[in-house]
Amino acid sequence: MKYVVLLKQVYDTETKITLDANGTISNSGITLIMNPYDEYAVEEALRLKEKGEGEVTVVSAGGQQVQDALRQALAMGADKAVLVDSEGADLDEYATAIILAKAIENIGFDVILGGFRAIDDGSAQVAGRVAEILKVPVVNVITKLEVEGSQATATREIEGGSEVVEVSLPAVFTAQKGLNEPRYPSMKGIMKAKKKPMDKKTLADLGLDNDQIAARVKPISFSLPEARKAGRVIPGEPGQAAAELAKLLREEAKVI
Amino acid sequence: MAKGIWVFAEQREGQIKKVTYELLSEGRQMADQLGEELCAVLVGKDVAEMAGSLGEYGADKVLVVENEALENYTTDGYTNAIAELIRQNEPSAFLLGCTVTGRDLAAQLAQRLETGLMTDCTGMEIADGQLVFTRPIYAGKATVRAACPEARPVMATIRPNTFVAVANAKTAEVVKAAVDPGNIRQVIKDIVRQISERPELTEADIVISGGRGIKSPENFKVLEELADVLGGAVGASRAAVDAGWISHSYQVGQTGKTVSPVLYIACGISGAIQHLAGMSSAKCIVAINKDEEANIFNVADYGIVGDIFDIVPVLTEELKKITA
Ligand SMILES: Cc1cc2nc3c(=O)[nH]c(=O)nc-3n(C[C@H](O)[C@H](O)[C@H](O)COP(=O)(O)OP(=O)(O)OC[C@H]3O[C@@H](n4cnc5c(N)ncnc54)[C@H](O)[C@@H]3O)c2cc1C
Ligand SMILES: Nc1ncnc2c1ncn2[C@@H]1O[C@H](COP(=O)(O)O)[C@@H](O)[C@H]1O
Numbered sequence: 001m002k003y004v005v006l007l008k009q010v011y012d013t014e015t016k017i018t019l020d021a022n023g024t025i026s027n028s029g030i031t032l033i034m035n036p037y038d039e040y041a042v043e044e045a046l047r048l049k050e051k052g053e054g055e056v057t058v059v060s061a062g063g064q065q066v067q068d069a070l071r072q073a074l075a076m077g078a079d080k081a082v083l084v085d086s087e088g089a090d091l092d093e094y095a096t097a098i099i100l101a102k103a104i105e106n107i108g109f110d111v112i113l114g115g116f117r118a119i120d121d122g123s124a125q126v127a128g129r130v131a132e133i134l135k136v137p138v139v140n141v142i143t144k145l146e147v148e149g150s151q152a153t154a155t156r157e158i159e160g161g162s163e164v165v166e167v168s169l170p171a172v173f174t175a176q177k178g179l180n181e182p183r184y185p186s187m188k189g190i191m192k193a194k195k196k197p198m199d200k201k202t203l204a205d206l207g208l209d210n211d212q213i214a215a216r217v218k219p220i221s222f223s224l225p226e227a228r229k230a231g232r233v234i235p236g237e238p239g240q241a242a243a244e245l246a247k248l249l250r251e252e253a254k255v256i
Numbered sequence: 257m258a259k260g261i262w263v264f265a266e267q268r269e270g271q272i273k274k275v276t277y278e279l280l281s282e283g284r285q286m287a288d289q290l291g292e293e294l295c296a297v298l299v300g301k302d303v304a305e306m307a308g309s310l311g312e313y314g315a316d317k318v319l320v321v322e323n324e325a326l327e328n329y330t331t332d333g334y335t336n337a338i339a340e341l342i343r344q345n346e347p348s349a350f351l352l353g354c355t356v357t358g359r360d361l362a363a364q365l366a367q368r369l370e371t372g373l374m375t376d377c378t379g380m381e382i383a384d385g386q387l388v389f390t391r392p393i394y395a396g397k398a399t400v401r402a403a404c405p406e407a408r409p410v411m412a413t414i415r416p417n418t419f420v421a422v423a424n425a426k427t428a429e430v431v432k433a434a435v436d437p438g439n440i441r442q443v444i445k446d447i448v449r450q451i452s453e454r455p456e457l458t459e460a461d462i463v464i465s466g467g468r469g470i471k472s473p474e475n476f477k478v479l480e481e482l483a484d485v486l487g488g489a490v491g492a493s494r495a496a497v498d499a500g501w502i503s504h505s506y507q508v509g510q511t512g513k514t515v516s517p518v519l520y521i522a523c524g525i526s527g528a529i530q531h532l533a534g535m536s537s538a539k540c541i542v543a544i545n546k547d548e549e550a551n552i553f554n555v556a557d558y559g560i561v562g563d564i565f566d567i568v569p570v571l572t573e574e575l576k577k578i579t580a
Contacts, residue, residue, distance in 0.1 A: 013510055013530050017397040119510055121393040123375035128363030137441035140360045159356050159456050161449035165442045178504050216372030220401045231557035238566035246574035255519040255540045
């Protein structure tokens with residue numbers, strides 16, 4: 001079985017966001033982490049592989065610094081990594097998906113896993129788009145996955161509940177929290193990871209030219225919203241304060 | 257020439273989702289400014305009778321696709337049917353609510369049509385004759401305005417509660433469309449619904465959330481009682497979810513749900529940046545926390561420093577009187 005995991009490196013959630021001189025998001029002084037939802041995807045691929053046999057490849061499109069996140073996945077137990085260097089290209093989700101799909105075609109695949117959403121500027125669409133390009137079915141926001149031969153059964157979150165969906169492989173699945181508890185890389189894992197293959201590819205290596213990955217969506221302007229201001233603390237005994245709050249919500253804020 | 261603004265009329269079990277009406281109301285204004293038609297797309301099995309309300313909220317036309325195979329939402333079934341409809345009619349824009357279904361469908365459809373998609377938007381405007389969308393990024397720490405200048409239709413999913421639904425008692429022309437749901441590769445084996453009288457968290461006008469300060473699963477009852485008096489939904493911080501007091505589907509924040517209610521009451525929640533990411537677009541925020549230094553007070557419109565269990569029950573009683 002060939003397991004492929006789509007892995008995005010994202011800004012750490014604590015990162016302070018600033019704009020640079022061009023008015024775009026500045027990337028100075030930021031810490032980068034593996035997208036938390038992709039950690040679930042890596043873990044799931046490893047568990048599936050450990051039940052039988054196969055190979056787990058992690059794939060990313062991004063700059064050279066993405067190697068850190070890929071190494072982390074290798075240290076967790078993935079077998080090899082593919083990094084498509086897209087540094088400097090203006091990619092939207094359409095373009096990113098085309099690049100990833102091309103890379104995956106070269107690797108071969110039975111099960112493709114990704115996060116359901118990237119927590120930075122993510123939009124919950126890259127993995128679904130990859131499925132569409134590769135002409136395989138997708139099951140999004142899954143919290144459980146079972147693979148039997150060439151059939152997979154996934155439980156996915158829907159509003160107000162869940163549903164159980166069956167698909168034939170190959171297929172794409174996107175991970176939601178609850179799918180598993182990702183392991184931490186062991187010391188041994190980290191040592192081993194250094195020797196595992198990190199295949200670096202350029203867009204040209206994949207046979208992609210600029211026309212093929214022309215972004216559909218174009219940003220116009222970025223801004224930093226004004227922080228919310230602290231309001232009013234209502235003084236008094238608990239009962240008094242609660243009564244006052246009820247009144248203010250009705251008469252001043254007019255929200256009830 | 258692409259023409260028409262389309263809105264996905266999301267329905268579940270015979271109920272149109274509120275976000276659909278919000279999109280139609282705002283879409284109406286955009287359509288008028290652009291001189292285009294506003295059209296709702298209603299898909300399912302035996303759904304035609306729901307078409308009436310879509311006109312009331314502004315649709316000129318309702319395209320109804322009815323098919324046995326479309327009774328339950330599947331990525332393939334809906335994508336196949338709507339993609340065909342879009343190819344036949346070439347609308348200039350297609351808007352969906354940013355719900356589990358809207359998100360799933362939008363991504364698939366956008367790639368099928370090789371077009372651009374902006375997700376979880378909190379604003380829509382017309383600039384230089386084209387639709388421009390605003391979306392929060394980096395957990396709401398920045399916003400981007402973006403457009404899809406060439407490919408059509410331009411697609412966007414809009415966060416529920418972004419626009420106000422306004423009824424204007426119009427009637428829409430209802431047109432039945434026969435399109436093929438094609439080969440559906442996702443086979444639904446089972447659907448499990450949590451029975452709840454409360455509104456869906458992401459769509460609720462009022463959300464009452466509990467954090468680590470709630471201390472036990474049973475104590476969520478205190479918040480549920482308040483939620484029920486206000487017709488609101490219950491949410492939680494990750495600390496409460498990780499402690500196993502409530503299921504992850506209630507988590508609000510960067511790795512949970514994004515909510516945009518009129519009123520958000522945070523009880524025993526410290527206000528970590530990842531939690532704020534999921535609720536800072538609420539119109540009015542109330543914080544109840546015994547630590548006056550808690551960060552949540554820096555974003556709250558109203559705060560009470562004190563114990564949840566002293567304050568919330570009284571608040572519930574007071575609100576019961578007021579709203580009676
Ligand atoms: C990658 C990542 C993603 C994350 N995603 C999310 C997310 O989606 N959502 C989320 O919420 N968090 C998320 N977190 C976790 C976040 O950083 C905080 O740890 C979490 O929000 C804390 O929850 P809390 O406020 O309930 O708990 P605490 O921070 O422990 O705060 C509890 C508060 O309750 C108050 N309190 C205690 N008892 C009482 C009482 N009896 N009456 C009144 N007040 C009381 C205390 O004063 C305190 O302020 C994420 C973290 C990371 C690293
Ligand atoms: N540049 C990328 N490289 C690899 N995988 C990605 C990339 N962008 C997105 N993905 C995958 O697609 C998922 C959803 O991302 P997004 O659509 O950006 O929210 C992520 O969790 C990843 O699994």
